[in-house]
Amino acid sequence: MSFPYTSGDTDGDALSTALHVITTERDALTHLEYLYRTNELAAKNLSRAVSQLVHTIHRGGKLVVCGVGKSGKIGRKLEATMNSVGIHSVFLHPTEALHGDLGVIRSIDTLLLISFSGRTAELLLMLPHIPPTVPLIAITAHTHPSTCPLLSFNSPDMTILLPAPLHIDEESSFGLSAPTSSTTVALALGDALALATAQKLHNAPGQGPAEVFKGYHPGGAIGAAAATAAAINSAISTPSTSMTTSPSLVSLEDAGMKLSLDDNQPTNSSIDDDGGGGGPICASPHFVPIDCIPTVLPSRHPSSSTDITNKNDEEIHILDILLSAIQNPSSKSWVKLSPTSVIPPRLLRSCTTTHKVDSLVSALQSRGEFVSIDASKWMSIRASTSIASAKVVLEETMGIGEMMLSSPPPPPPHHQPSSGRDDEEERRNIVISVVDDADPSQILGFVAGEDVHPSLFSPPSSSPANVSETTT
Template sequence: MSTTSVLDGFSLLPMTPPDLVDGLPSVHQDAAAVTTAIHVISTERAALANLEQIYQTDRLAQENLARAVGQIVRTVRNGGKLVVCGVGKSGKIGQKLEATMNSMGIYSAFLHPTEALHGDLGMIRPHDTLLVISFSGRTPELLLLLPHIPSTVPVIAITSHMHPDTCPILSFHSSDMGILLPAPIHEDEESSLGVRAPTSSTTVALALGDALAIATARRLHNTPGRGPAEVFKGFHPGGAIGAASAAAVLTPSSMSITSISSDYIQSGSTASSEIVSFPRPASRQQPLITDVLVPLDQIPTVSAADEVRLLDVLLTAIQHPNAKSWVALSPSEIIPPSHIRSLSQSSNVDLSASALAALGLPFSVSRGDWLRVSGASTLDDVRRRIAKANSACGSRVKVVAVMHDANPEECVGVVEAEEVWGDCG
């Protein structure tokens, strides 16, 4: 064949390469992507298995986890909060942990260490606990911050270190004020995945943070009917979680009422000196006062290490959503929801209970001023009683005490008077 005929043959070939048969490179690329993703998942699963093994077998890790839970519970019960601190990806984990803690009724706040050094350090109060997240245990921003933390504030550290003596961020505190929660990984991320991006390290930190939140919630919320599940649902009225919770809630009229001792209520003023029992209607067309009451045994009593402050009252209301913002100051005094809402607008949460009363702010209502009505009363019956009491006493009834049908000396729950009027329509 001549050179000319060969060249003529090439000129007949198309310039665009032919389509690949069955798209093999594309298939190979997809398979490689899936293989890579599975490898990442497998690596992070191994990291979690390693973390589980540590807390199953390491006595110091177990003791420190129990200490951390106990410390956070004491902090919240004493009117303090958990301050979560971290930088970069650890900071993102910290923000998620703060949100989880708050959704469980564990008062928490996130603090960026750099912002703390420029004025936000005032967020940390003497009765708080600080939780820092740092895989290396030597994050520069945290090392700059920690010397300025009040000496009364314990520090919990989630880090890769297995012993507190090797962890730089715990070197500023004595052993009784520092708690190490080890969260190492089984192999470094560059060896596992070829890149040093935080992957396995953030996964184990997130898992340990979730474990800490759930364990703390179970210790903190241990009253029957007011456990972590009820608290969590109370803080999620919206979205799919709220919709699922609403669908599962029984109608108020079907709820079981548990009576408590009449020590809470003694006869006092004209408004509460007489109980008028109204016959239960033959038909259930008219709503009863029991349909809207809050059971008295679900209302928490505020507690504090020293004198009760406004902050203690507000925290108690937040941590007990089933009480619908009712808070007992003592067995003889109760704070209704409208007063809680008004007090929450105050800019000085350190005001004591006595100072609030001296300032004339709406606060607690004495049991002698509670209007006592029968549990068989309809809402219309109670409205008439409220109007009559308001006219006779010259002051407005704030709290309606619902008494047991069979035993008029036993209170089963309370209703705010303004809520009774609000149900007119």
């Protein structure tokens, strides 16, 4: 069945309306550009907002975006854009915040509010409960902070107004006040903030915004283009090798987590040894905020249909570690066994390829197997420490042979002497905990030693061993 099609003035009216909307929104963007070119306060505040976000990320904090209605949808898009260029961001609905989600906001975070009116009720109800140390950025139609209710809760030095006014109100232009031009200018201003911040944040050679974006975008046409370029470069620089994929890691690869199965190789994307080092370690694309790292939970539970239960069902298996990594791609293959015990990506690959997926973690640990890295073995570095300085610390630590790692747990009775493999595993799985400058007891996230200084973890060249064969 087909619907009747009529042409004539109706089509012309529709096209005229559509073009009017496009023209009006284009003019709104032109007006926005002119404002930031000519208004000293607007230009200054945009620069302040960029600097504030860079400072927040350097400290290991994040951007929390809030908005309601269409502004909330713009906020979700900006959250995605920020994350794609390496600016850790989350979206928080103000109503959900008042019902338990306020814990998302930490004292080292920055809050971005999107509200054309500048007086959205849900946002006004939330603001009194925000920690006073949290800076506030507002995208709104107001052109001066003194007229914006959202900025009345904080001192001027803790607030930044990013004006996004319209040259003509939507009802006058379109006959209804549906968010159109207002959301267009808010989105454009948010995109400008994201890219300007990324440009200032990621300034190490070979680790600019473009490289960071490609690293966070392995899928789609962008990911395919980046993978093709990487494959071409790899084919030119290194001979091809064959590799058998472990069945236990097929799902990881399907989930977009490109893990090397060769434990002798550092992770594919490493900080360039010859350059970089200028930015702080917490701005590295390899830094993973602690909030993104899941704690492994047992996936098996006793059946309620029987009185006989197996206590092993309540314990953690290798499969549970694997599932935690798959289900939390933002963790970049980092998982926690507990708040004081982590499994870095290299060790996760080793565990999932060396042991059966139904192996009990507790059983492996009781045999002296190297499964996780306890807090006593972490190397702590302040968030503001440059990558170059972190490399020096690693060189000095490994050079003198006194790792900030304790020996593995004592073996059980009758355990065969270790061949030294566990000690070598510890050396190759250095965990760097990145801590807050102001409060070193607060861990902001983790980065693997091999990602900071990959050349230190390259496999040593081995000479042929003399093998003596005995005959019987």
